[in-house]
Amino acid sequence: MRVKICGITNYEDAKLACDYGADALGFVFYKPSPRFIEAGVAKKIIEKLPPFVTKVALFVNMSAESINGAMEFLKADIAQIHFDADEDFFSKLNCKYLPVVRAKEKSDIDKFEENYKIVDAYVPEYGGSGKRVALEWFENRDNSKIILAGGLTPENVFEVGRYGFYGVDVSSGVEERPGKKDKRKLRKFIELAKYGLRCG
Numbered sequence: 609m610r611v612k613i614c615g616i617t618n619y620e621d622a623k624l625a626c627d628y629g630a631d632a633l634g635f636v637f638y639k640p641s642p643r644f645i646e647a648g649v650a651k652k653i654i655e656k657l658p659p660f661v662t663k664v665a666l667f668v669n670m671s672a673e674s675i676n677g678a679m680e681f682l683k684a685d686i687a688q689i690h691f692d693a694d695e696d697f698f699s700k701l702n703c704k705y706l707p708v709v710r711a712k713e714k715s716d717i718d719k720f721e722e723n724y725k726i727v728d729a730y731v732p733e734y735g736g737s738g739k740r741v742a743l744e745w746f747e748n749r750d751n752s753k754i755i756l757a758g759g760l761t762p763e764n765v766f767e768v769g770r771y772g773f774y775g776v777d778v779s780s781g782v783e784e785r786p787g788k789k790d791k792r793k794l795r796k797f798i799e800l801a802k803y804g805l806r807c808g
């Protein structure tokens with residue numbers, strides 16, 4: 609499984625995640641989040657990252673025009689659209705994007721059927737809440753275009769291996785405090801998600 613580590617706020621955490629084998633890093637451009645990062649700071653981190661790590665910029669409730677501008681400035685690879693948006697909105701984006709389904713019920717996970725997408729648990733406030741999606745919703749279906757998010761930790765990531773997800777996305781579950789990653793949790797999460805599950 610591919611692993612995205614979200615909520616990167618500093619180069620030290622970004623470097624550690626890359627060294628441990630993360631496939632993607634996420635930067636949160638949503639001011640109320642404790643993981644919010646200024647665009648200028650994120651840009652400097654992105655410039656230093658290795659070429660084979662995908663740089664993801666996460667947006668909440670922003671216009672397509674503002675997101676296009678931010679993506680151009682950041683030189684990030686993918687925009688994570690962490691709010692409900694319609695086709696008209698997506699058609700205005702000039703960049704690669706990942707829609708997020710904030711799932712309240714099982715039928716929600718079928719949205720954006722043709723796209724790669726993130727499925728996160730619905731919470732009224734946005735993101736990084738640690739709330740989980742019900743895993744039984746993913747039984748007996750093709751999950752190969754789904755990146756599972758929501759409440760994943762080094763302790764529970766082994767549970768998701770058998771569902772055939774494209775990847776997993778974690779933010780709060782690998783932190784020592786909001787906005788700061790925990791070295792041991794980062795390493796354990798990435799190793800278990802990427803390699804541990806194959807043998808187990």
Ligand SMILES: O=C(O)c1ccccc1N[C@@H]1O[C@H](COP(=O)(O)O)[C@@H](O)[C@H]1O
Pocket residue numbers: 614615634636638641642643644666668690726728734735736737738739757758759760777778779780781
């Ligand atoms: O990480 C944040 O602070 C955040 C803020 C606003 C929207 C989304 C956010 N993070 C995303 O939320 C999910 C689940 O996070 P967690 O692992 O449960 O803490 C994930 O997709 C993050 O990218």
